[in-house]
Amino acid sequence: MAASAAVRSSMGLTLRLSRVIPDCSTCPLFRLKCNAKNAANLQRKGSFDSFRTINRHLQTSIGLYHSEEGSSNAEDPEDVVNVVYIDRSGQRIPVKAKVGDNVLYLAHKHGIDLEGACEASLACSTCHVYVSAAHFDKLPEPEEREDDMLDMAPMLQENSRLGCQIILTPELDGIELTLPKVTRNFYVDGHVPKPH
């Protein structure tokens, strides 16, 4: 618990220093929000989280229960899943997550640049990630709807999945998720008309 908190706060500090995310902890409302949220969780399990946090709690069905409980209460070491995100600049961001966490919301919780435009409803491909080879086969097969959306993602690879469909299990410990680099020239040179 302490270790995961330390990792999170140092990663958060890095992001704050590089001014990617705002420094919420200097605001008095931050701790008020955290305390109120924890109190509310006990009463409102599984219901929509109406607090608007900087890290964007998204209203959807998959993984909502888990995202509310969050990795902040990872007491049991057997519940911990180590995840590494590799962002678009190649930076490795290790995260200590919990069994049941959703890869998209986990990324948001840690300020990682993974969009989720349709809020996990399999209506877009903005949460497209590459999964490390060792863990790719441990994921359950994508449902047809996920494959349909993946087909629209630029730079599709064999190990592509939609982040919003990946729920962490103990076997996925050590999983590495790489955010696709969409190159600068992708839409200018060699632009291929895409459907709309």
Add this chain to the structure above:
Amino acid sequence: MGAHKLLFSELKLWTSGRGGWIARLHKGIGACGKASLSSCSPKVCIVGSGPAGFYTAQHLIKARQDVEVDIYERLPVPFGLVRFGVAPDHPEVKNVINTFTQTAKHSRCSFYGNVNVGKNVSITELQQAYHAVVLSYGAEGNRSMGVPGEDLAGVYSAKDFVGWYNGLPSCRELSPDLSCETAVILGQGNVALDVARILLSPIDILKKTDITQPALEALAESQVRRVLIVGRRGPIQIACTIKELREMVNLPDTRPDMVAADFDAVKEALKDLPRPRKRLTELMLKTALEVPGEKEQERRSKASRTWGFRFFRSPVEVLAEPSHSRIAGIRLAINKLEGSGEGAHAVLTGEVEDVSCGLVVSSIGYKSLPIDPSVPFDSRKAIIPNTMGRVKQAAGLYCSGWLKTGPTGVIATTMNNSFDTARSLVEDMDSGTLDVSAAKPGSQSISALLEKRGVKPVTFSDWEKIDNVEMKKGESSGKPREKLLTVEEMLHVAWT
């Protein structure tokens, strides 16, 4: 612990211990010598509040802590094609509005609706007020077929048809004539499939969506029972994606009606196709050629409506009835394909065929229009000439979205496109290529200008009033919202 007690204790901690926030404020005031912290910040103006505008704003605000972004929108309501283009039966695609709402409500972002850039205020005036102007106003025109009879009653552009059922104020009076049995759609992209699906969907499905009430009523009376979706080239060149095709295949009370011969060369070509194209082609082949199982056969025999693709056909003339009061059909040229894959092109064979129909929808592409003579515009490609979002030969001017790359791409494509432009803009600010050292007045001067010209902007909270009214109106009929259909109604709600 009561919330207010918590707040008090937090405030005490905050004011006694924390210096950071206050120190930066004092530093800011000292540096500028002015009372307002924000007068030295780079100010960016974005024209257009669809996905391109909002994603550009989102990235700018995140990338630099000092940037202030103002988004101008011609209509009183934001969100562009997310509101007016995405089909009513695709509500999940519209979830992105939540992300855009967060951006709009950010302290460094402001929304100004009901402002017509090009008419109420010029690009030059915006450039004087802001350090940078980003054009993201999309594509409001459409490509014309360029054939005789195109202007007859009964021929509509898909852009207008979609605008009609989605409540775009300028398309309110379209009143398409749905009293015929057959409709022909030219074009086979996702927009064409959306139109086909809306024309053939059971009313019970549509009435639970945010489709407009007049469109719902018209579709309830519609006599259209057969929709043909026509393309110049073959199955392998089709522009739609698998999700939309699957929706047609699974549409209740409909059955597919394809021409088997159209698929002759397709099976052999399958193995060499990249995955997305392969899966799409496999589904088409299955739908067109496979003998259905008993259950599916029964479902098809009971279906009251049909839909099908017609390949290798280009429009040459829309045929009118003798009285010229309505259309009788469309004359199509028969093509053959030269080359293969994405690059294959259609070549006329000289043969034609006539298809009877009472409704023609042309879905061959949207088109951007120039906004202001001072902005470079490539009329051949119908885009603003640019390099990575920087408008050519126009310092301080940028573009994102369809205006930048042409009118194709889903929200995810536009997102990447807009982030790219934002990156270019931030690079230019960081490197000094774009000079942001001198303060600019931003919205202060533009607001004054607009007021002088009798133009009153709609703020984001004004939009939220419209939003609430629409959602409340929808409640009684079990719809997510009942859209307001005129600018007047929107403004009335916004300002009451």
